[in-house]
Amino acid sequence: EIAFYNDSFVDINAKVVPIQERAHQFGDGIYEVIRVYNGRPFYMDEHLHRLQKSAEAIELQLPYTLNQIENLCLEGLERSTLKEAEIYIQISRGIYTRQHHFPEPSCAVFTMTIKNARVIPENKRVNGMKVLTTEDDRWKNCYIKSLNLLPNVMAKQKAKVNGCDEAVFHDDGIVKEGSSTNVFTVKNGILHTYPALNGILHGITRSIVLKLASETGIEVVEEPFNLDFLYEADEVFITSTSMEVMPVSQVDEIEFSTVRPVTDKLIEQFQALKDDVITG
Ligand code: PMP
Numbered sequence: 001e002i003a004f005y006n007d008s009f010v011d012i013n014a015k016v017v018p019i020q021e022r023a024h025q026f027g028d029g030i031y032e033v034i035r036v037y038n039g040r041p042f043y044m045d046e047h048l049h050r051l052q053k054s055a056e057a058i059e060l061q062l063p064y065t066l067n068q069i070e071n072l073c074l075e076g077l078e079r080s081t082l083k084e085a086e087i088y089i090q091i092s093r094g095i096y097t098r099q100h101h102f103p104e105p106s107c108a109v110f111t112m113t114i115k116n117a118r119v120i121p122e123n124k125r126v127n128g129m130k131v132l133t134t135e136d137d138r139w140k141n142c143y144i145k146s147l148n149l150l151p152n153v154m155a156k157q158k159a160k161v162n163g164c165d166e167a168v169f170h171d172d173g174i175v176k177e178g179s180s181t182n183v184f185t186v187k188n189g190i191l192h193t194y195p196a197l198n199g200i201l202h203g204i205t206r207s208i209v210l211k212l213a214s215e216t217g218i219e220v221v222e223e224p225f226n227l228d229f230l231y232e233a234d235e236v237f238i239t240s241t242s243m244e245v246m247p248v249s250q251v252d253e254i255e256f257s258t259v260r261p262v263t264d265k266l267i268e269q270f271q272a273l274k275d276d277v278i279t280g
Pocket of ligand 1: 033152177178179180181182201202203204205206239240241242
């Protein structure tokens, strides 16, 4: 495992972040997480483009080009010698006296860690995860992958203390996304998910799943749906870079069938995409 801070590779446990770093004083920055299978980054271009989109949205000038960032990721991966890894990239607005307005001139700082991928227990993949729903109390720009994750942290903790694996945000009953995942339902063979508006993160895994679905002839509806629709779904699953396509076995008090033809099909197709990367 290895890290990078402000122009150099450092030990993963190195203490290098200055007191007046805006990432920890204001959460003033953005991030990405990229999964690595068999030493090969998965959908790296898509993640880097989303990083650029987040940077533009907060008027942050990236300290490196996307190409340089890609090369740093690849160099870090090689130095780490890891095969099953997660690359965490963070760009903060830099180090400055603690004042809210932007530093002048701009001095963004690039941070990266490359660590072993989190392992999802096999029984979760087979049996599915339990989720609870909770009111979405976040801001209106959740399409930005911002470092400000306090509502997500609170929601995930609420899930944990209630014996669940994930919390799903709803806005006045409209189902948006999970605290670190996108949410899909299947009803009568049709796949439903909240549209890619500013109120949710436009998950890379979400867009992969939508593409796989349309390639397979599964009808897709990107329209808001409410909690009752979620409870009455035939199948529910959540997606993210680290969870991939994860079945849901229970939402609040409602249990779901373990017969999930559409979810299983998408898991199988997602695995095929991974296999393409793994075998190069
Ligand atoms: N929504 C939120 C709020 C997230 O934090 C994440 C994880 N980054 C996702 C959705 C899933 O996005 P992705 O598939 O790009 O990992």
